[in-house]
Amino acid sequence: MDRNRTILKIFEYWQSKLTGNRLPSRADILPGELRELLPFLFMADVNRLTPMGAEINLRLAGTHICRALGIDLTGCPVGGIAKHWRD
Numbered sequence: 001m002d003r004n005r006t007i008l009k010i011f012e013y014w015q016s017k018l019t020g021n022r023l024p025s026r027a028d029i030l031p032g033e034l035r036e037l038l039p040f041l042f043m044a045d046v047n048r049l050t051p052m053g054a055e056i057n058l059r060l061a062g063t064h065i066c067r068a069l070g071i072d073l074t075g076c077p078v079g080g081i082a083k084h085w086r087d
Contacts, residue, residue, distance in 0.1 A: 039064035
């Protein structure tokens, strides 16, 4: 899939889920509607707020992302990605 077309389709999907000024909730995002785009997406969990900011982990990383980076980032803390890359 053409990179620009992929980005545009993801952006259009996101915009279709906006309600006024409210961002889409997890329940608004339906993976079945994104079937062809799933390899290019990641899902992140905001687990808790700490004095240093939010603790965020990647719940899922799409297959295209993993292939492009050469590593599966599923379950990786966002702040720890650089460490995993070095290892």
